[in-house]
Structures are given as structure tokens and as C-alpha cells.
Amino acid sequence: MAKVLRVAGEVDSWCTRCRLMLNHRIVSMKGAKAHQVECLTCRESHLFRAHPPGEKPRIERESTAAPRVPRSTVATRAEQVRIGREQNWERATGGHASTEFKPYSVSAVFQEADLLRHKKFGDGVVLRVVDTQKIEVLFRDEARMLAHSLPD
Numbered sequence: 001m002a003k004v005l006r007v008a009g010e011v012d013s014w015c016t017r018c019r020l021m022l023n024h025r026i027v028s029m030k031g032a033k034a035h036q037v038e039c040l041t042c043r044e045s046h047l048f049r050a051h052p053p054g055e056k057p058r059i060e061r062e063s064t065a066a067p068r069v070p071r072s073t074v075a076t077r078a079e080q081v082r083i084g085r086e087q088n089w090e091r092a093t094g095g096h097a098s099t100e101f102k103p104y105s106v107s108a109v110f111q112e113a114d115l116l117r118h119k120k121f122g123d124g125v126v127l128r129v130v131d132t133q134k135i136e137v138l139f140r141d142e143a144r145m146l147a148h149s150l151p152d
């Protein structure tokens with residue numbers, strides 16, 4: 001037979017002081033559920049808890065977890081880097097006649113700040129000459145390492 005809960009009745013609740021599931025006297029009700037209870041062992045009044053703290057439903061714990069700031073911050077930073085790179089690329093390549101872009105080939109020789117046109121990656125600007133056979137080129141979508149001045 002199910003126990004009918006009522007004020008001054010008894011209910012099993014987690015005691016926040018004794019840290020045990022113990023018999024409590026109901027001090028107040030919220031709808032059909034016990035709300036405030038008094039521990040019959042330590043006489044502490046506290047909110048009714050049907051379960052020990054560790055057995056709380058998971059959803060409740062997740063909703064109180066730290067906000068997802070780190071994730072969105074990372075996305076925002078990546079976005080900023082992308083926008084910054086695109087602006088740099090536009091500053092470097094914008095307003096130049098297409099004749100100023102040197103067609104890219106692995107045997108061509110490039111200098112820093114040279115404009116080039118790559119068949120696959122499009123227009124780019126040489127950021128730096130890494131070594132005698134390697135250049136770093138900024139394209140609209142990303143910077144890439146390309147070979148240059150290789151023997152044909």
C-alpha cells in the first residue's frame with residue numbers, strides 16, 4: 001500500500017546533514033510531493049530530496065555545468081583569423097592588373113611580395129621566401145607552402 005504524503009507525515013528523504021537516506025517528518029508540501037522536511041535523526045529542517053546527491057538525474061547536472069564559452073570562443077578566434085587573413089589577401093592582391101600576377105610554376109622564381117596566379121588556388125601574394133626552393137604564399141582561403149625555382 002502506497003504511503004499517502006501529508007504535512008506532519010513521514011517520508012524517506014536524503015538528509016543534507018546526516019548524509020543518509022533517513023526518515024523525515026514532512027513540514028510542508030508542494031502539490032503531491034514533500035517540500036520542506038525535518039530529519040527525525042538530527043532535527044535539521046531542509047528541502048525534501050528523494051535521492052542522494054550523486055543520484056540526481058544527469059540532465060539537471062548538465063544544465064548547471066559551465067556555459068559553452070570555450071567552444072564558441074575557439075570558433076570566434078578561428079573566424080577572426082580567417083577574416084584577418086582574407087583582409088590581408090585583399091589588401092595585397094586588390095587593385096592590381098591581372099598582368100601583374102605572375103603565372104605560377106614550380107620553375108619560376110619568386111620574391112617576397114610578388115603577386116602570382118595559381119591554376120588551382122587562384123591569386124596569391126608571396127609572404128616570404130622560405131628558402132631557395134620554397135615560398136609561402138597567401139591565397140584567399142589560406143597560406144600555402146609552394147615550391148619555386150625548381151629545375152624544369
Ligand SMILES: [Zn+2]
Pocket residue numbers: 015016017018019022039040041042043044
Ligand atoms: Zn539528519
